[in-house]
Amino acid sequence: MDPKIKLSPELFQPYYDNDKDAEKISRPSISYWVDAWRRLKQNKLAMIGLVIIAILLILAIIGPYLNGFTYYEQDFSKKNLPPNMEHWFGTDSAGRDLFTRAWYGARISLFIGIMAATFDFIMGIIYGGFSGLKGGRIDTFMMRVAEILYSVPYLLMVILLMVVFGAGLWTMILAMTITGWIPMARLVRGQVLQLKEQEYVQAAHTMGAGSWWILKKHLIPNTMGPILVNITLTVPTAIFAEATLSFLGLGIPAPMASWGTMTSDALAAFLIGNVYQLFIPAFLISLTMFGFNVLGDGLRDALDPRLRK
Amino acid sequence: MLKYIGKRLVLAILTLWVVITVTFFLMHAIPGNPFAKEGTMPQGVYENLQRYYNLDKPLHVQYVMYLKALMRLDFGPSLKSSVITVNDYIKNGFPVSLHLGLQALAIALTFGLILGVIAALNHNKWPDYVSMIVAIVGISVPSFILATVLINFVAVEWKLLPVATWKTWKHTVLPSISLAMMPTAYIARLMRSSMLEVLGQDYIKTAKAKGLSQSVIVIKHAIRNAILPVVTVMGIVTANLVTGSFVIERIFGIPGMGEMFVKGIFNRDYPVILGSAVFYSGILIFLIFIVDISYSFIDPRIKLTGGGK
Numbered sequence: 001m002d003p004k005i006k007l008s009p010e011l012f013q014p015y016y017d018n019d020k021d022a023e024k025i026s027r028p029s030i031s032y033w034v035d036a037w038r039r040l041k042q043n044k045l046a047m048i049g050l051v052i053i054a055i056l057l058i059l060a061i062i063g064p065y066l067n068g069f070t071y072y073e074q075d076f077s078k079k080n081l082p083p084n085m086e087h088w089f090g091t092d093s094a095g096r097d098l099f100t101r102a103w104y105g106a107r108i109s110l111f112i113g114i115m116a117a118t119f120d121f122i123m124g125i126i127y128g129g130f131s132g133l134k135g136g137r138i139d140t141f142m143m144r145v146a147e148i149l150y151s152v153p154y155l156l157m158v159i160l161l162m163v164v165f166g167a168g169l170w171t172m173i174l175a176m177t178i179t180g181w182i183p184m185a186r187l188v189r190g191q192v193l194q195l196k197e198q199e200y201v202q203a204a205h206t207m208g209a210g211s212w213w214i215l216k217k218h219l220i221p222n223t224m225g226p227i228l229v230n231i232t233l234t235v236p237t238a239i240f241a242e243a244t245l246s247f248l249g250l251g252i253p254a255p256m257a258s259w260g261t262m263t264s265d266a267l268a269a270f271l272i273g274n275v276y277q278l279f280i281p282a283f284l285i286s287l288t289m290f291g292f293n294v295l296g297d298g299l300r301d302a303l304d305p306r307l308r309k
Numbered sequence: 310m311l312k313y314i315g316k317r318l319v320l321a322i323l324t325l326w327v328v329i330t331v332t333f334f335l336m337h338a339i340p341g342n343p344f345a346k347e348g349t350m351p352q353g354v355y356e357n358l359q360r361y362y363n364l365d366k367p368l369h370v371q372y373v374m375y376l377k378a379l380m381r382l383d384f385g386p387s388l389k390s391s392v393i394t395v396n397d398y399i400k401n402g403f404p405v406s407l408h409l410g411l412q413a414l415a416i417a418l419t420f421g422l423i424l425g426v427i428a429a430l431n432h433n434k435w436p437d438y439v440s441m442i443v444a445i446v447g448i449s450v451p452s453f454i455l456a457t458v459l460i461n462f463v464a465v466e467w468k469l470l471p472v473a474t475w476k477t478w479k480h481t482v483l484p485s486i487s488l489a490m491m492p493t494a495y496i497a498r499l500m501r502s503s504m505l506e507v508l509g510q511d512y513i514k515t516a517k518a519k520g521l522s523q524s525v526i527v528i529k530h531a532i533r534n535a536i537l538p539v540v541t542v543m544g545i546v547t548a549n550l551v552t553g554s555f556v557i558e559r560i561f562g563i564p565g566m567g568e569m570f571v572k573g574i575f576n577r578d579y580p581v582i583l584g585s586a587v588f589y590s591g592i593l594i595f596l597i598f599i600v601d602i603s604y605s606f607i608d609p610r611i612k613l614t615g616g617g618k
Contacts, residue, residue, distance in 0.1 A: 148324045151594055152331075154548075155555070156586055163574055163582065164335045240451060244556055247453050248571055267457065275461070282454040289449035 032221065039302040046298020052291035056284075060110055063103025101257045102280055108258040109239050109288070112173055116238035117231045119177040124184025124227075131185070132192030143189065150182045158241055162250040169252055172245065176238050187230055191223040225303035232296035236289045243285055259285045314602060321598045328590040329379065333372055336579045362386065362580075384584035388576075395584035398569045403588075406558070406565035410550045412485040417492035417546065422539070424493070425500025426532060432505060440497060447494025456487035456560045484561045488554055492546045496539055503535040510534075540604055544597035551589060 040046055091097055131142040161175035195201060195218065204214050239259070245251050246260025259281040266277035359365045366374075378385060384395035428440035463483060507513065508531055516526045551567075558567035566585060573581030 144320070147320070148327050151321075151324045151597060152328050152590060156589055159555075159570075159574065160332060160335055160582070160586060163577075164339050243451055244453070247556055248559070249575065263451075263454065278454070278457060282451075282457075285451055286446075286449045286454070289451075290445060293445060293448055 032225075036225070036299075036302045040298055043298040043301065045294045046302070049291040049293070049295035049298065052287055053295060056106060056288060056291065057110065059103050060106035063106065064100050067097065067099055096255075098262075098277065098280055101262060102259075102284060105257040105259045105262050105281065106284065108169065108252060108256060109242060109260070109285070110235075112169070112176070112242045112258070113235035113239040113288075113292075115173045116176040116180060117234040119173065120181045120184045120234055121227065121231055123177065123181035124188050127181065128185035128188030128190075129192055132189040133196065135193070139189070139193075143186070146182045146185055149179075150186075152179070154179050155241060155244065158245065159248070159250060162245060167250055167253050169256070172242060172252070176241060180234065180238070184227070184230055184234070187226055188223060191226060192219060195219055195222055225299075229296055229300045229303065232292055232299055236292040236296075239285065239288055239292075259288075310605075313605070317598055317601055321594050324594050325587075325591055328594075329376070329587050330372075332583055332586045333375060334368075336583050337368055337371070339577075339579070362388065379587070384588070385580045387581050388578045395580055398581060399566065399584070399588055402564060402566040402569045405563060406551070406554055406567060409481065409484055409488065409554060409558070409563065409565060410547070412481060413488035413492070413550050413554075414547065416485055416489035417496055417550075420489075421493045421496025422500055422532075422536070424497035426504055426527070426535075428497070428501040429504030429508060429535075430527065437501075440501070444494040444497040444501075447490045447497075450490070452487050452491055453556045453560060455490055456484070456557055459483050459487060460560070484557050484563060487560075488550060488557045492550060495542075495546065499539055499542065500535060503538045504531060507531050507535040537604075537607065540600065540607055544593070544600040547596050548593050551593060 127142065127146070131139045157179040158172075158175045161178060162172065165171035165175065198218075201214060201218050204218060209217075242251065242258060243260035243263060246258055247264045249264070251261050251264070252258045262281035263278060263285070266281060269277040356365070364371070375385070382396075384399065386394050387398065424440040424443060428437040431437045460483065513526060513530055516530050521530075554565060555567040555571055557563070558565045559571050562568075566589070569581065570585040570589075572578075573585060
């Protein structure tokens with residue numbers, strides 16, 4: 001070797017360069033839910049729906065306390081007033097403040113919608129999950145039973161149950177759950193059946209994962225998307241059914257208010273020219289239906305990985 | 310094929326039996342007595358009434374008697390009238406409801422399909438947005454609110470069409486529109502998404518490549534395939550039309566089955582409630598059966614193997 005070649009020690013520095021990370025995934029890993037949320041945010045209509053629901057929920061909580069009236073207080077010297085400074089939405093035929101009643105009604109209507117959806121969800125998960133996991137004859141039998149019950153028209157059955165149980169908040173929720181859980185059960189069962197045969201679930205089994213782990217890490221997260229969509233769309237269905245029942249006189253007993261009973265009460269006033277009394281609950285029902293429906297549609301699109309761009 | 314039809318038929322009959330049984334026992338589980346409200350009644354009259362309506366017999370005997378009567382299509386007497394039977398109610402009410410339902414179905418199918426196809430063909434352009442806004446409004450606004458508004462403006466203020474009876478064809482226009490709005494919106498949305506999916510298929514590209522005209526592609530290739538999901542939900546749509554008519558018939562004062570059912574509820578006339586519930590369910594189960602069977606004829610790709618998935 002030629003001793004004249006000068007090799008400076010700098011040439012022998014260890015290689016600490018950043019290039020080492022060339023293969024590294026630099027973006028943060030995006031989970032299913034973050035991804036879904038990102039796509040949901042791009043859907044303007046769904047975000048409008050979400051904002052509407054949020055505003056309605058907030059007003060349902062604080063609305064009844066805002067102007068100092070109660071939902072049951074009657075003042076016959078001030079009946080059928082149009083909206084004014086004192087009564088922001090006017091008063092009804094019994095002199096009750098419609099602003100307070102509207103938001104008190106929002107509580108009841110939203111409560112019925114959300115409770116019906118929750119019970120449907122619980123029943124559906126238990127029945128559908130059990131049926132799907134067991135499979136075979138038990139599954140066939142359970143699904144036949146569900147199919148038979150599903151053929152019974154929803155509103156007809158709810159009306160019958162309301163006649164039998166008598167009108168009331170919880171009987172209404174119960175009546176809706178008895179007839180409403182089947183679509184959810186069928187959905188869950190279909191998902192579970194499909195997922196439990198998937199390779200990654202089998203792989204997890206092979207690697208010694210327990211049932212709980214598989215349920216927690218694989219089945220539930222993968223089933224939640226369609227279920228969430230279903231829940232979102234159950235809420236307006238229940239609110240709608242409540243409104244129809246109240247309209248038929250099978251709703252929440254007075255003096256409690258729901259949007260359905262308010263519509264029903266307002267009909268008489270409407271026919272003698274007090275249009276705004278009908279307008280308020282009608283508008284609120286429509287707004288809620290709109291909000292939940294567009295949010296549900298948006299969620300369906302956002303949670304469907306096939307639509308991923 | 311025959312095996313499949315047989316299986317569906319057995320299931321349909323089983324469903325009907327479940328409905329009859331459940332409704333029967335629900336009706337008899339209501340606390341109190343149908344004649345309790347009639348004021349003071351001599352003991353002898355009360356006992357005669359009980360005997361006349363077989364209410365003095367044990368429940369299971371009444372049940373068997375009711376089933377036997379149903380076999381002869383005898384729905385029993387009404388509690389509120391000594392001359393008119395439930396059969397008379399059905400005979401008078403059903404043709405009216407059928408007329409209303411068919412007209413609403415025709416409107417819903419025509420406009421729903423047209424809106425859906427137009428929206429899909431102009432995907433993400435203004436006709437798409439307009440159709441979908443119409444559809445979302447249609448789903449959001451409850452039919453009874455639309456009905457009230459239509460009555461107020463079209464009938465009362467502008468005096469364009471008569472309402473509140475069921476005499477001429479003109480009387481049927483507004484109820485049919487009110488009843489049709491929800492299914493129209495539903496069909497439009499379904500048709501749109503189904504159309505969009507079909508238009509992305511390879512065979513549409515093939516048809517274009519062959520140089521077929523746009524109208525031939527749309528009519529012969531796209532719509533024929535896209536309409537299948539709409540056919541599947543026809544059973545449910547019809548169910549909604551039938552149960553939706555409870556409210557519509559009440560608002561418009563139409564002497565149909567729905568009005569009779571609601572009146573039965575108000576009068577606590579149990580045989581009428583029971584009879585109309587059974588009759589309704591029978592019609593619906595029959596319709597769903599027909600739709601299921603016809604589906605296999607419309608879509609030759611579906612193989613009838615008996616068991617569902």
